[in-house]
Amino acid sequence: MFAATSAAGTATPKLSVEHARKSFRQANGADVAAIADLSFTVRAGEYVAIVGPTGAGKSVLLDCLLGLKTLDAGQILIDGRPVQNFVREKKGHITRIFQEDRLLPWLSANDNAAIGLQMQGVAEKERRATAARWLDAVGLSSFKEALPSELSGGMRQRVNIARAFAPDPELVLLDEAFSALDDVTATRLRQDFKTLAQAQSTTFLIVTHSIDEAIFLADRILVFxxxxxxxxxxxVPSRAFEDRAISDQIKDEVRRLIAAGARVQ
Ligand SMILES: Nc1ncnc2c1ncn2[C@@H]1O[C@H](COP(=O)(O)OP(=O)(O)O)[C@@H](O)[C@H]1O
Ligand SMILES: [Mg+2]
Incomplete structure (x- = not known):
C-alpha cells in the first residue's frame, strides 16, 4: 500500500500532530497544561522515540492518539484525517503496549492476545488462530493456555506484544514498554520486539525514559x-547503537535537552 501524495509529491505523514494543546483542571481550580503547542509528524513505517521529563504529557498524548482523550486545541491526523475518524472506521488499528502488563487475569495468554481481534469483530476460530500464531512468534508456544499469574513478568510482556501485533495495526504506541523489567529481560525483549517489528510494515511511536532504548529502536528521537x-x-544513524562514540554523543545531547526542558517544580 502506498501513502497518499500531495501535488508537490511529498507523502502524507502517517501521523501528524498539529499545534496540540491539552490542560487539566486541578482540584484547586487552576488549569495545568499537559500538552502545550506540540507539533510533529511521523512518516509511514518510521520508528520514532519520544523522550522527556516525567509528567511531560507523553501518556496523555498517547491517550489522544488512541482517541481516548480529546485535545483542547490543535489536531491529530492519521493519514491526513482526524484521528477520531480513523479510530471509528478502523477499530483496533492503533495499539499500545504499556509498562505494566494490563492482561486480564481470568483469561489465558491466547485469549488475552486475541482481545484486539475481538474488538475488531473477528470470529472466534480465526482470532484464536491468529493470537496463537503471535504467541508462537513471541516464543510462548507452550504457554498458550497459561493464565497471566502463571507467567513471569517478561512472559506477560511478550503476551502484550502479541496482543499489540495481532490486529495488524497501522500504528503501535509503546509507553515505557520495557521499563518494569530487569535489564537482562528488557534487553532480550527489545531485541525480539525489534525483529518482529521489522517484519511488519507498521509505524512505531516509542515513549521511553531509556535513551539506550530510543537509540536501539528508533530512527529519530523527539525530545519533549x-x-x-x-x-x-x-x-539516529543506523549504526548508532553499535558505535559508542555516536551513542554517547546522542545521550549527552538528549540529557542536556531534557534538563533544559523540565517543568520548574
Ligand atoms: N486525568 C487527569 N486529570 C488531571 N491531570 C492529569 C490527568 N492525566 C494526566 N494529568 C496531568 O498531566 C500531566 C502529564 O501527565 P502524563 O502524560 O502522565 O506524563 P508522562 O509524560 O510522565 O507520561 C501531569 O501533570 C499529570 O498530572
Ligand atoms: Mg507516562
Missing part, C-alpha cells in the same frame, strides 16, 4: 519539554 512541546529532533 514539560508540558509536552517539541524541544529538538535528533536523527
Amino acid at each position: 519539554g514539560a508540558p509536552a512541546r517539541l524541544m529538538a529532533e535528533i536523527a
Whole structure:
C-alpha cells in the first residue's frame, strides 16, 4: 500500500500532530497544561522515540492518539484525517503496549492476545488462530493456555506484544514498554520486539525514559519539554547503537535537552 501524495509529491505523514494543546483542571481550580503547542509528524513505517521529563504529557498524548482523550486545541491526523475518524472506521488499528502488563487475569495468554481481534469483530476460530500464531512468534508456544499469574513478568510482556501485533495495526504506541523489567529481560525483549517489528510494515511511536532504548529502536528521537512541546529532533544513524562514540554523543545531547526542558517544580 502506498501513502497518499500531495501535488508537490511529498507523502502524507502517517501521523501528524498539529499545534496540540491539552490542560487539566486541578482540584484547586487552576488549569495545568499537559500538552502545550506540540507539533510533529511521523512518516509511514518510521520508528520514532519520544523522550522527556516525567509528567511531560507523553501518556496523555498517547491517550489522544488512541482517541481516548480529546485535545483542547490543535489536531491529530492519521493519514491526513482526524484521528477520531480513523479510530471509528478502523477499530483496533492503533495499539499500545504499556509498562505494566494490563492482561486480564481470568483469561489465558491466547485469549488475552486475541482481545484486539475481538474488538475488531473477528470470529472466534480465526482470532484464536491468529493470537496463537503471535504467541508462537513471541516464543510462548507452550504457554498458550497459561493464565497471566502463571507467567513471569517478561512472559506477560511478550503476551502484550502479541496482543499489540495481532490486529495488524497501522500504528503501535509503546509507553515505557520495557521499563518494569530487569535489564537482562528488557534487553532480550527489545531485541525480539525489534525483529518482529521489522517484519511488519507498521509505524512505531516509542515513549521511553531509556535513551539506550530510543537509540536501539528508533530512527529519530523527539525530545519533549514539560508540558509536552517539541524541544529538538535528533536523527539516529543506523549504526548508532553499535558505535559508542555516536551513542554517547546522542545521550549527552538528549540529557542536556531534557534538563533544559523540565517543568520548574
Ligand atoms: N486525568 C487527569 N486529570 C488531571 N491531570 C492529569 C490527568 N492525566 C494526566 N494529568 C496531568 O498531566 C500531566 C502529564 O501527565 P502524563 O502524560 O502522565 O506524563 P508522562 O509524560 O510522565 O507520561 C501531569 O501533570 C499529570 O498530572
Ligand atoms: Mg507516562
